[in-house]
Amino acid sequence: QQQVKQSPQSLIVQKGGIPIINCAYENTAFDYFPWYQQFPGKGPALLIAIRPDVSEKKEGRFTISFNKSAKQFSLHIMDSQPGDSATYFCAASGGQNFVFGPGTRLSVLP
Amino acid sequence: KAGVTQTPRYLIKTRGQQVTLSCSPISGHRSVSWYQQTPGQGLQFLFEYFSETQRNKGNFPGRFSGRQFSNSRSEMNVSTLELGDSALYLCASSRTGAGGTEAFFGQGTRLTVV
Numbered sequence: 001q002q003q004v005k006q007s008p009q010s011l012i013v014q015k016g017g018i019p020i021i022n023c024a025y026e027n028t029a030f031d032y033f034p035w036y037q038q039f040p041g042k043g044p045a046l047l048i049a050i051r052p053d054v055s056e057k058k059e060g061r062f063t064i065s066f067n068k069s070a071k072q073f074s075l076h077i078m079d080s081q082p083g084d085s086a087t088y089f090c091a092a093s094g095g096q097n098f099v100f101g102p103g104t105r106l107s108v109l110p
Numbered sequence: 111k112a113g114v115t116q117t118p119r120y121l122i123k124t125r126g127q128q129v130t131l132s133c134s135p136i137s138g139h140r141s142v143s144w145y146q147q148t149p150g151q152g153l154q155f156l157f158e159y160f161s162e163t164q165r166n167k168g169n170f171p172g173r174f175s176g177r178q179f180s181n182s183r184s185e186m187n188v189s190t191l192e193l194g195d196s197a198l199y200l201c202a203s204s205r206t207g208a209g210g211t212e213a214f215f216g217q218g219t220r221l222t223v224v
Contacts, residue, residue, distance in 0.1 A: 034212070043114075043200050043215035044153075089153065097166075098143065098213065100153040 004092050006101030013080055014109050021104045022074045023090035030094040035064065035075050038087045038103075047088075048075070080108045112137065114203050114216035122222045128189040131219045135182050135203030141165075142184040143213065144176060147198040156199075159184050160206075191223045 005024045013019045023033075032051055036044035050057045050064040050073065057064045061078040077084055085108050090101040115134040123129050135142050143166075144156040155168035159178035178184045182203075188195055198220050202213040 032211070036215070041220075043116075043217045046212060046214060049212065093211075093213075098155070098158075100145075100155075102152040 004090060004099050004101040006090050006104060008104060009102070010105040010107075012107045012109065015081060017080050017108070019077050019080055019084075019106055019108070020074055021088055021090070021106070022072065023092075023101050024070075024072045025092045025099075026071065027092070027094065027097070027099075028071070030092040030097070030099075032093040033064070033066065033073050034091050034093070035062075036089040036091065036100075038089065044089055077106075080106075082108045082110050084108050114201060114214055116199075116201055116216035116219050118219060119217065120220045120222075122224060123191050125191055125193060125223055127191050128187065129191060129221060131186045131188075131199055131201075131221075133184045133186070133201035133203075133216060135184070135201075136214060139203040139205050139214075140182050141204045141206060141211075141213075142178060142182065143202045143204075144184070144186050145200045145202065146170070147200055147218070148196075153200070156186065188221075193223050196221060196223045 011019050034049035035047045037047045038044040048059045048062045050066050052068045063076040066073045087103045087105050089103045092099050117132045141160045143158040146154045158166040162178045173189045176186045198218045200218045202215045204211045204213040
């Protein structure tokens with residue numbers, strides 16, 4: 001119940017495409033859902049986050065869609081660029097629990 | 111505002127030795143969490159400290175330990191190093207802890223055990 005499932009494991013898109021990464025959780029006590037972006041050799045950086053009282057949040061080219069009833073949330077990257085190539089982690093937090101998904105390695109081809 | 115600082119950035123140790131890693135959180139943050147990241151296992155939670163007390167612990171052997179000081183700086187210690195301990199060790203700080211608050215990561219310490 002503490003796990004966060006993330007898919008796909010890896011993703012390749014062309015420049016300008018819209019990669020979508022999906023996550024699912026079980027614990028209904030989770031109330032904060034961040035996404036992190038990690039480049040090789042760097043620590044994960046907080047990208048965008050959402051709370052369950054909204055169904056969508058957009059920041060620049062990054063959008064989180066949240067489906068509370070399905071206990072799923074996803075990250076969309078609009079007009080993707082080669083510089084977006086990185087590993088993306090979803091996470092879920094609530095109470096004293098902070099759980100990460102296994103990560104998605106995104107490659108954006110020029 | 112300074113970010114999360116981890117030292118050292120890189121370490122090479124011999125099997126059987128011990129190592130201490132340091133993490134300085136963002137000013138005002140009282141929670142520090144530690145993670146082990148390996149290519150095959152992703153981000154594995156080690157433990158979390160809040161106000162000098164260990165509040166949560168992951169599923170790691172007792173060779174992995176930590177502590178937090180009154181200024182919120184935290185150290186992680188690994189004793190009797192094994193080859194499998196080679197990994198990127200990350201710490202994350204947040205204002206009040208894991209529950210629903212933003213967590214910010216340091217650059218990590220890359221530990222290589224030979």
